[in-house]
Amino acid sequence: MNPRTLYRKLVDAHTVEAIDDDHVLLYCDLHLMNEYTSPQAFAGLQARGREVAAPGRNLAVVSHVIPTDPGPRRVIRAFAPALQASTLRHNCERHGIALLDTQDAWQGIEHVVAPEFGMVRPGMVVLCGDSHTTTYGALGALGFGIGTSEVEHVLATQTLVHRVARDMRIRITGRLAPGLTAKDLVLALIGRIGAQGARGHVVEFCGEAIDALSVEARFTLCNMAVEAGARSALIAPDALAIDYVLQRAPDLTGPWRERALAHWATLASDAQAPFAVAHQFDASEVAPQVTWGTSPDQVMAIDARIPQPEAQPDEPGRRSAVQALRYTGLAAGAPIVGTPIQQVFIGSCTNGRIEDLRAAAAVLRGRRVAAGVRAMVVPGSGAVKAQAEAEGLAAVFQAAGFEWRQPGCSMCLAMNGDLLAAGTRCASTTNRNFEGRQGRGAITHLMSPPMAAAAAVAGCIADVRTLEPLDG
Numbered sequence: 001m002n003p004r005t006l007y008r009k010l011v012d013a014h015t016v017e018a019i020d021d022d023h024v025l026l027y028c029d030l031h032l033m034n035e036y037t038s039p040q041a042f043a044g045l046q047a048r049g050r051e052v053a054a055p056g057r058n059l060a061v062v063s064h065v066i067p068t069d070p071g072p073r074r075v076i077r078a079f080a081p082a083l084q085a086s087t088l089r090h091n092c093e094r095h096g097i098a099l100l101d102t103q104d105a106w107q108g109i110e111h112v113v114a115p116e117f118g119m120v121r122p123g124m125v126v127l128c129g130d131s132h133t134t135t136y137g138a139l140g141a142l143g144f145g146i147g148t149s150e151v152e153h154v155l156a157t158q159t160l161v162h163r164v165a166r167d168m169r170i171r172i173t174g175r176l177a178p179g180l181t182a183k184d185l186v187l188a189l190i191g192r193i194g195a196q197g198a199r200g201h202v203v204e205f206c207g208e209a210i211d212a213l214s215v216e217a218r219f220t221l222c223n224m225a226v227e228a229g230a231r232s233a234l235i236a237p238d239a240l241a242i243d244y245v246l247q248r249a250p251d252l253t254g255p256w257r258e259r260a261l262a263h264w265a266t267l268a269s270d271a272q273a274p275f276a277v278a279h280q281f282d283a284s285e286v287a288p289q290v291t292w293g294t295s296p297d298q299v300m301a302i303d304a305r306i307p308q309p310e311a312q313p314d315e316p317g318r319r320s321a322v323q324a325l326r327y328t329g330l331a332a333g334a335p336i337v338g339t340p341i342q343q344v345f346i347g348s349c350t351n352g353r354i355e356d357l358r359a360a361a362a363v364l365r366g367r368r369v370a371a372g373v374r375a376m377v378v379p380g381s382g383a384v385k386a387q388a389e390a391e392g393l394a395a396v397f398q399a400a401g402f403e404w405r406q407p408g409c410s411m412c413l414a415m416n417g418d419l420l421a422a423g424t425r426c427a428s429t430t431n432r433n434f435e436g437r438q439g440r441g442a443i444t445h446l447m448s449p450p451m452a453a454a455a456a457v458a459g460c461i462a463d464v465r466t467l468e469p470l471d472g
Helices: 006-014 039-048 079-095 110-116 131-139 148-157 182-193 215-228 239-247 254-264 315-328 354-364 382-390 393-400 449-458
Strands: 015-018 023-027 030-034 058-061 098-100 125-128 142-145 159-163 166-173 201-206 232-234 277-282 289-291 299-301 343-346 374-377 425-428 443-446
Touching (some): 006 015, 006 142, 006 201, 006 232, 030 148, 039 079, 039 148, 058 110, 110 125, 110 131, 110 382, 125 131, 131 215, 131 232, 131 239, 142 232, 148 159, 166 182, 182 215, 182 277, 182 289, 182 299, 215 354, 343 354, 343 449, 354 382, 354 449, 382 393, 425 449
Parallel strands (some): 125 142, 166 201, 201 232, 343 374, 343 425
Antiparallel strands (some): 015 023, 289 299, 289 443
């Protein structure tokens, strides 16, 4: 057999039927749903008199519209979001699909809770009506977002018509410097290859820098690969990833476990597997990153200067830079350090895991949020929240002046009442800084959890590496 990439192996293993040279009918091991991309899909099923093919291979989560205000009960008061949540509940009850509803103690963001429950395992195909389904590549699973009509197809057949992507390998050598995170690494990569640099490709990350990342850091890396246009992202599962899964999969025992381990050992690209595109980067060259514009690829090292629009390689890039600077109110050629902020948000499916909260709390311990800054931390799930409280992290955030809130997508996309007023500038650990993403007229600067924590205490965009050491 010809040498194959990991992506091709996963596609081959899940191909029900080859449709033509470019398309296959792909079997889906796990389908995740949320409240805002599923209603039309269920309505389509009902209109056609169809049932859900495999209810047990579906999980629904109310995550995007759920309020995060502290309190014992979570009530969605706005009419349209409440209708979305109640419609999802009705559809799940009708079809026998598991649902993490608004009052569930383990409720959270779909891309955080699914791995926590041990539902995502190496070699799987995982689909969801959300673009950041690429997250699951951290465990060697092929995950990607789908549209509402495709959600209906998966519900009806547990399959999807899949256009086979091209393969891209990104090898990352070296090691990240102390204090830097996978968020800095992926922002730097997106800045290098561009927002469309991986369009039409599935990216496989490899190299010593990847090997050195924790599983949670790999989630961050794969999560944001879509911001470079990637169809999906993959990391071959190693002992670290396998141990992560086994700790969360008590059902894998005896011969099932042995079979799973034997299969997972095959999940790597063959030595001579062909990649359409290959990149190589050195992690040791990465500095803390912060976005200056309105696209994740409009990003810079914290100690650099805001680029000149004329330095962009083409006319569309120059026009985009001019518009971005107009929107963000920044000046080309100026440093970004010292830019005042009014809001800090720590959370999202990119950076709402326990490791992210630990990193931010380490910066905040013994410090206070600057006057005039509102700071929020939203755990990615009920499990993350409980663990952070047990470890004393919640107390650190609260002592520093942060709001400690309930789990959910929250201010990542401002669908639940957590949104910024026009003109508010926010240091955010989310994944997109589009115009109006966190509120109409609001300005978003993407950065890592430690960098967001540094901005909170400084009252401006700051280099976490320059914070004065605390006495004692």
